[in-house]
Amino acid sequence: MAYNQENLQAKENKPNIILILADDLGFETIGCYGNASYQTPRIDNLAEKGVKFNHCYAQPLCTPSRVKFMTGKYNFRNYEQFGYLNTNETTFAHLLKADGYATCIAGKWQLKGDEFAPFKAGFDEYLLWQITFTSYNERYKNPRVLENGKMKKFNNGEYGPRMFADFIMDFMERKKDEPFLVYYPMVLAHRPFVPSPDSKNYDSFKIANSGGSKDAITDTTYFKDEVAYMDKLIGELVDKTKELGISDNTLILFTGDNGTGKEVVSKMKDGNKIKGMKGATCKYGRHVPLVAYWDGKIEEGQVNDNLIDFSDFLPTLCDVAGVELPNGFMTDGYSFYPQMKNEDYKARDWVFSHFDCGKEKYPKRxxxxxxxxxxxxxxxxxxxxxxxxxxxxxxxxxxxxxxxxxxxxxxxxxxxxxxxx
Incomplete structure (x- = not known):
C-alpha cells in the first residue's frame, strides 16, 4: 500500500507503546503499593510521574492471564489448555501491526507452538524463553532461547533478563522513527530465586537441582535481588526512550501476570506481612500492580481507584494507537485510556473471572x-x-x-x- 503525505504524517504521530508484564508479582511487592521489603525506585518513580491504578486484577496463574491479556477475552471464550495460545486467536499485536506498527516481544512465551508461533501471534521480531522446549531453570543464568526462529544456548554466565532488555532496546533504536509496540513479558521474578548479576555471588552460585519445577529451589533469599534487577531493567527502558528522544511519544505500562509465588512473604510499610498466593482466586492471587507513564502526556501523581480487568488491555492499546477494532471483533474489555487522560469515562462496576486452568489442583471457579x-x-x-x-x-x-x-x-x-x- 502506498502512503500519501497525510497517511505518513498520521503514522509518524502514532504513539509507541511499551507493555511490561512481570512474572509472579503481586501488587504488594512494589514500593508505591506499600512494600517495605524490596527496592523498586524506578517503578515507584513512574507511578509518581504517571498513574498508579490501585485495583487491577489478573487471573491466578500465568497462562490464563496471558491469554486474556493478549486477546481481550474472558477465558471461557478461548482458553484451551495450560501453556497454550491458539494461533488463530487475534492479539493486540495483530491489530496494531495491521495499522502500521512494528511489533516486538521478548522474555517469556510459554504458550506452545513451533518456532513460528510468535510471528503467527502478530510479532515481527522475538527473543523468547520456553517456546518449543521446557527448561525451567534456563531463563536466568546461561539461558536457552529462541531468537526469530533460531535456537541459542548460552554457557558463559549470560543472564536472560539482561539479554531480553538489550534485545528490546536494540529494536527501539532501529524503530524509533516509526510507531512500535514492545511487549515485554519478563521472566522475572518467578522462581527459581537466584542471584542476579548485581548479586555478589552471581558467578559462583549454582542451582542445587536442575530438573523441573518440583526440584527448583524455593529459598526466597534472592527474591529481593530479582525484584531489584527487574526494576533496574525497567528503568533502563525508560532511559532509552529519553536517549532516543521519543519519551513524549511513548506510553509505558507495567503490570504483573498473577499473584506472587506462595513461598514469598512481603513486609509492608504498615507492619503487616502478606504471603504470596499465586493460584488462589482471592485478592493475593489476582491483585496486581498497574502503573502507566507517558512523559508530558498524562498528568503526574494520579492515583486511580477504579477496577481494571486484564481483558481491558487489548481495547486500551487499540484506543491509545487510534486503531479501530474490526467489525465483528469481540472483546470483554473496556479501554482505560480515557482514565489516564482525565477524560470522560465510565468506570467498571464489577470484574468477572472464569478460572479453569486445566490443572487438577486448581478447581474451576x-x-x-x-x-x-x-x-x-x-x-x-x-x-x-x-x-x-x-x-x-x-x-x-x-x-x-x-x-x-x-x-x-x-x-x-x-x-x-x-x-x-
Missing amino acids: RMVHNKEWKLYENGDIFHISEDPLEENVLSLDDLNGNEKKLISTFKEVLSQLKSDQ
Whole structure:
C-alpha cells in the first residue's frame, strides 16, 4: 500500500507503546503499593510521574492471564489448555501491526507452538524463553532461547533478563522513527530465586537441582535481588526512550501476570506481612500492580481507584494507537485510556473471572466482584475489603438491603455470562 503525505504524517504521530508484564508479582511487592521489603525506585518513580491504578486484577496463574491479556477475552471464550495460545486467536499485536506498527516481544512465551508461533501471534521480531522446549531453570543464568526462529544456548554466565532488555532496546533504536509496540513479558521474578548479576555471588552460585519445577529451589533469599534487577531493567527502558528522544511519544505500562509465588512473604510499610498466593482466586492471587507513564502526556501523581480487568488491555492499546477494532471483533474489555487522560469515562462496576486452568489442583471457579464484595458461582459471598483471604463465607441474611441488591446484580452477571458459553 502506498502512503500519501497525510497517511505518513498520521503514522509518524502514532504513539509507541511499551507493555511490561512481570512474572509472579503481586501488587504488594512494589514500593508505591506499600512494600517495605524490596527496592523498586524506578517503578515507584513512574507511578509518581504517571498513574498508579490501585485495583487491577489478573487471573491466578500465568497462562490464563496471558491469554486474556493478549486477546481481550474472558477465558471461557478461548482458553484451551495450560501453556497454550491458539494461533488463530487475534492479539493486540495483530491489530496494531495491521495499522502500521512494528511489533516486538521478548522474555517469556510459554504458550506452545513451533518456532513460528510468535510471528503467527502478530510479532515481527522475538527473543523468547520456553517456546518449543521446557527448561525451567534456563531463563536466568546461561539461558536457552529462541531468537526469530533460531535456537541459542548460552554457557558463559549470560543472564536472560539482561539479554531480553538489550534485545528490546536494540529494536527501539532501529524503530524509533516509526510507531512500535514492545511487549515485554519478563521472566522475572518467578522462581527459581537466584542471584542476579548485581548479586555478589552471581558467578559462583549454582542451582542445587536442575530438573523441573518440583526440584527448583524455593529459598526466597534472592527474591529481593530479582525484584531489584527487574526494576533496574525497567528503568533502563525508560532511559532509552529519553536517549532516543521519543519519551513524549511513548506510553509505558507495567503490570504483573498473577499473584506472587506462595513461598514469598512481603513486609509492608504498615507492619503487616502478606504471603504470596499465586493460584488462589482471592485478592493475593489476582491483585496486581498497574502503573502507566507517558512523559508530558498524562498528568503526574494520579492515583486511580477504579477496577481494571486484564481483558481491558487489548481495547486500551487499540484506543491509545487510534486503531479501530474490526467489525465483528469481540472483546470483554473496556479501554482505560480515557482514565489516564482525565477524560470522560465510565468506570467498571464489577470484574468477572472464569478460572479453569486445566490443572487438577486448581478447581474451576467463576466469580464477580467489586472492591467491597465478591460472589462465587456456587453462591459463596465474601466481604473482600474486610476479609481479603476469604475465610468467612456470608449468606444473604448477613447483608443489608443495598448489599443484597449488589449480590443480585452479580448473580445476573454470572447468569448472563454462563449463557454466553
